[in-house]
Amino acid sequence: MSGADHAIKRGGALMLALHVTAYGRPPVAVKDAPRPSPSPGSTLVRMSAVALGHLDRTVASGTFPAAPAPPYIPCGDGAGRVVESESFPAGALVWIRGGGLGVTRGGVAAQYALVPDAACHLAPPGADELLAACFFSPATSAHVAVHDLGRVQAGTRVLVSGAAGAVGSLAVQLALAAGARVDAMVSKPERAMLVPQGARVTSGAGPYDLFIDTVGGPALSERLDLVAAGGRAVLLGYTQGSRVELDLPRRMAHDVELLFLNMQRRAPQAFGVAGELLTRLSRGDLRLNLSCYPLEQAGLAWQALADGSAAGRVVLQL
Numbered sequence: 001m002s003g004a005d006h007a008i009k010r011g012g013a014l015m016l017a018l019h020v021t022a023y024g025r026p027p028v029a030v031k032d033a034p035r036p037s038p039s040p041g042s043t044l045v046r047m048s049a050v051a052l053g054h055l056d057r058t059v060a061s062g063t064f065p066a067a068p069a070p071p072y073i074p075c076g077d078g079a080g081r082v083v084e085s086e087s088f089p090a091g092a093l094v095w096i097r098g099g100g101l102g103v104t105r106g107g108v109a110a111q112y113a114l115v116p117d118a119a120c121h122l123a124p125p126g127a128d129e130l131l132a133a134c135f136f137s138p139a140t141s142a143h144v145a146v147h148d149l150g151r152v153q154a155g156t157r158v159l160v161s162g163a164a165g166a167v168g169s170l171a172v173q174l175a176l177a178a179g180a181r182v183d184a185m186v187s188k189p190e191r192a193m194l195v196p197q198g199a200r201v202t203s204g205a206g207p208y209d210l211f212i213d214t215v216g217g218p219a220l221s222e223r224l225d226l227v228a229a230g231g232r233a234v235l236l237g238y239t240q241g242s243r244v245e246l247d248l249p250r251r252m253a254h255d256v257e258l259l260f261l262n263m264q265r266r267a268p269q270a271f272g273v274a275g276e277l278l279t280r281l282s283r284g285d286l287r288l289n290l291s292c293y294p295l296e297q298a299g300l301a302w303q304a305l306a307d308g309s310a311a312g313r314v315v316l317q318l
């Protein structure tokens, strides 16, 4: 086991941590977890907050290939202050992402985490600690969808589904900031209040130049019809279903590009824009709704994530 592997061992100083004790069960907060010791090539971080996301639930379900064996500490995204490091100054705010943390090895949902230096990223001046913990996936995914795949410009007519979600609401804001005209779809009327100002909530009026689909499912087929011939659709999520039937002659005649977003492959673009996006979020130029819970209430947070009642990114505070 390497120094940065957060497998759970007894002995030494203790800390508060979240443990997945068995696949298929919500994690539990424990007060007597062993505190990690500094190790070369890794940074010891006093964690401020961690993000709890759909991927963490999948890993804890035991269905994910190469998931760590219980008991393990979940969550790969977080932020905190450097305690000891060869690469970062003590006291600096770092956000954490990468290295398989919380996915193929133990994660960072604990008061202290030993993080491989390559998975630690210095936060820009003025960065907000809670946003630093959870911004990366939704903000960079929205950015790549809007700018790299969607090629949004001033006047582009854009439709975003799941527009009350973390990625969807940021896609709306980034498109608006680029001068696009944005329509937003939500799954339930009560979610409309979470759609960023400046977008029109609609069931889809069309025609659009670009459709950013964060929910997928069978409705994708008819929603493609809302895009003008020659336009584009970017699919990045499938919470409404992983299958769709396409009428191929109709699709060919319609000539709409259907683009799939895979952020694993687009990591270089994501890391390239992450600092700027965290600055814009921390300044309030972009907004990301957060549902914050103390680590001890991780069970409630887990449930809210599972039943879709959480508004925005779920964050556990330490």
Ligand SMILES: NC(=O)c1ccc[n+]([C@@H]2O[C@H](COP(=O)([O-])OP(=O)(O)OC[C@H]3O[C@@H](n4cnc5c(N)ncnc54)[C@H](OP(=O)(O)O)[C@@H]3O)[C@@H](O)[C@H]2O)c1
Pocket: 054, 137, 138, 141, 161, 162, 163, 164, 165, 166, 167, 168, 185, 186, 187, 188, 191, 214, 215, 235, 236, 237, 238, 239, 240, 261, 262, 263, 264, 308, 312, 313
């Ligand atoms: N392709 C990639 O590389 C990539 C990268 C990042 C994220 N994603 C995916 O993008 C999707 C959105 O991520 P997110 O962080 O924005 O998640 P989120 O904040 O939880 O939002 C999920 C959205 O999905 C919608 N939804 C529709 N049916 C749903 C259901 N049955 N259960 C839960 N949500 C449902 C909701 O729409 P309403 O708001 O209208 O209720 C909600 O806005 C996720 O599926 C995520 O896995 C993919």
